[in-house]
Amino acid sequence: MEKRVDAILEEVHRIAPLSGAEPWDNVGLLVGAPSWSVKRIAVAVDVTEEIVERAAEKGCSLLLSHHPLFLHPLKNVLLDTREGRIIERSLAHHIALVALHTNWDRSRIGVNVALASALSLRDVRPLLPATEVELWGDGAVGFLDVAIPLQDFCVRLREAWNISWVQAYGDPRRVVSRVALLGGSGGGFWRAASASGAHVYVTGDLKYHDRSDALWHGLDLVVVDHGEMEEWSMKHLAMAVREMTGLETEVFPLPRRMFSA
Structure with missing residues (x-):
């Protein structure tokens, strides 16, 4: 079973309406094409290069993140920057990036x-x-x-x-x-x-x-x-997306790197 990115977004935005996003926010499809086909979905609180690679290994072609990869317009896409590298890897793996930020904060199940x-x-x-x-x-x-x-x-x-x-x-x-x-x-x-x-x-x-x-x-x-x-809410998002779309949806947690010295 597979669905197009735009069809999935139509379903997802029923639980996290775009009208709930702050004016300054950057939500929705940020990288990729609405016509891309999706068989498996990844969910993460942040977009990192590591998570994009792990999503690719699991056969995911859509990554739903809470925090947008970028909040402000990019003047360029350079491969020696964090955003540029992630965009390059996402496109190379044919993974669309979608952000559900303040609209997920304000969701009735968010x-x-x-x-x-x-x-x-x-x-x-x-x-x-x-x-x-x-x-x-x-x-x-x-x-x-x-x-x-x-x-x-x-x-x-x-x-x-x-x-x-x-x-x-x-x-x-x-x-x-x-x-x-x-x-x-x-x-x-x-x-x-x-x-x-x-x-x-x-x-x-x-x-x-x-x-x-x-x-x-x-x-x-x-x-x-x-x-x-x-990040606690990401499993709730994954469960809702899985139920709505019928597609396999997996949460990819961030590694915890903080320590006290």
């Missing part, structure tokens, strides 16, 4: 919904609801089944999302029950998290002054790796 589900949060709602009915919105807010100390929450979160590190700010003994989260770079959303009544806010990037202001307002904070946080 990043934030998947993260909330992994924590078994109850009464989950968007941190900032979308105006369009087919979209979820930004972030998520919900309740833990049992209130627990912040320190124990960090352990639970690390295990639930399979992430390599957790950095918390606040009193480790403070009991938390209402959780706000936003996958990826969500430091600027701490005010919405505070207004939601959350005891703790979890995100992937947080600037120093945002951290200071949030703590002053009584909001505990948890910071995790941006990519690892969002």
Whole structure:
């Protein structure tokens, strides 16, 4: 069984509508042709040369990534650059590259919904609801089944999302029950998290002054790796794509290269 790239995109954009993407974002088909045939699909949080090669070895001719290979227009495509090398290898292997970025963040089954589900949060709602009915919105807010100390929450979160590190700010003994989260770079959303009544806010990037202001307002904070946080949702994307298209779909995780010295 095989399908054209454009037919697959039509199906994928039902769960991650293009209308959900930020104006500055770069989503959709970035490399390849709509007419290319696809028998097997690869899914990854980032596009790397290593993942393109692994996808080729597995017979994939479409790579769905969360982060776009490039966000801004390229002035040239040079083979001694990261983007140029990846484009060259993708074309050589006849692998189309498609990005589902902020439209996957805001999907009703996307990043934030998947993260909330992994924590078994109850009464989950968007941190900032979308105006369009087919979209979820930004972030998520919900309740833990049992209130627990912040320190124990960090352990639970690390295990639930399979992430390599957790950095918390606040009193480790403070009991938390209402959780706000936003996958990826969500430091600027701490005010919405505070207004939601959350005891703790979890995100992937947080600037120093945002951290200071949030703590002053009584909001505990948890910071995790941006990519690892969002990578948890890739298996949810793969399952949905497999179900919609009927094509074999495999997640290609990024290697973890971070260490503490």
